[in-house]
Amino acid sequence: MDFLKSFLILCLISAASSDEHVDTGSHLLPRHLIVELPETMESRCDNSIEEVRLRCASWRVAVEANNLSPWKTVPDDCVDYVKEYMLGRSYEIDLEIVSVEAEKFAMSVDLRGDGMDVWIFDVDETLLSNLPYYAQHGYGSEIFDNIQFDKWVLEGVAQAINPSLKLYKHVQKLGFKIFLLTGRTGNKRNITTNNLIMAGFENWDRLILRGEEDHGKTAVAFKSDKRKEIMEEGFRIIGNSGDQWSDLIGSYVSMRSFKLSNPMYFIS
């Protein structure tokens, strides 16, 4: 995987330049065959468990800060880290914090009361958790298999992400219109509706899925186009919650965006 390869290359380059530095002015002498790395470099470039864990934590933060190029799978060395993260307390707290921050913001907004203030939610890994599927497919270490994933989606048994359910109910109570904007295709409208209701989500105002006309668009383009249509109808998009940066960036963005944690996959 590119990420750890880059790191190793960085270490090798540093090692090589340390060696060159030692050799300055002595290039006619036989070069050292055994490269003696400075102690700090040696200790930093090893693959000790702690170092790998720290690198994987950094990789995850880089995902959340949108610093990475599109990535296809979790780095091999980070699969255990991602599994532990997803099943542990950290993922829970991350979801709780983003929900609390979104609630604080929602409460701070002075709604006009004309029914035109909107909060957008993405569906997968935002309202509904596909963790049981990913647990069976390497926590993001396998290349995405849309046929297998579709089978899982059609079971319609995804559970709510509870902090998002809490936020959903809260913004609804505050008077926001709730628009669900998902990359799921139109043929999954019924199963998505049933799954959402089963998970406790009620009375959304719109469920917008990918139609025929959106075929081939990136998620950023599709979601930007839909937000444009929404705004052209006169709605004000105040908040937007999504687990992918492609839910949040592009054009016609919301007043505030909230990025839910997701180290398992990347959609561009």
Added chain:
Amino acid sequence: MDFLKSFLILCLISAASSDEHVDTGSHLLPRHLIVELPETMESRCDNSIEEVRLRCASWRVAVEANNLSPWKTVPDDCVDYVKEYMLGRSYEIDLEIVSVEAEKFAMSVDLRGDGMDVWIFDVDETLLSNLPYYAQHGYGSEIFDNIQFDKWVLEGVAQAINPSLKLYKHVQKLGFKIFLLTGRTGNKRNITTNNLIMAGFENWDRLILRGEEDHGKTAVAFKSDKRKEIMEEGFRIIGNSGDQWSDLIGSYVSMRSFKLSNPMYFIS
């Protein structure tokens, strides 16, 4: 601090609603005076060292994902965490990863060779480290004191952030024009120039500081305005590196932005 307060409130609300739930249908009976929390809630809302550490780590990720409202200081409970983070290996790795990712992107760009492709760097906590100042001022736990901070800046002794220096040299070699865009005011041009040179930065193409006309603008507005001027001159802003979201967002944004870690302060 709002963040942990919100968390405590969340815990108290959950506790209260658990209690109400138990009391359903028995509201005429005396209410329990001692609230017995369900075990999971109790264990989650305690202030065990591990729980606080996890919450602080989540808070830091929320900073990096731009999920927080403007914040004035590091949460009280997270000061030790932030200190440990800033002085430890995690901050180093975070800086290295963002630099490596930016380099990969820079190398992937097909420069036109007309000298109009630009990489923008912020200065403080992006090229130069003010960590010695913040180490003397509570690692972000004290309210920002611009008089004291100016004194430190005027010493002109800030060291380079090494992964940024490496990136700087690399994009320069690739042929990018280098524009430095900083919130420092114009009266600090000389000291900033000298400090940057002392730290190893050479031959930038422009150093843009806040002028009189930028007084009172937010950082987002100031930096957006400057990027607008740059683009109107015909430059293409390909990359932008900064430790604040206000370096990167707004209008006239670069093709790719790179957020360097900074849990010590927030500039809006």
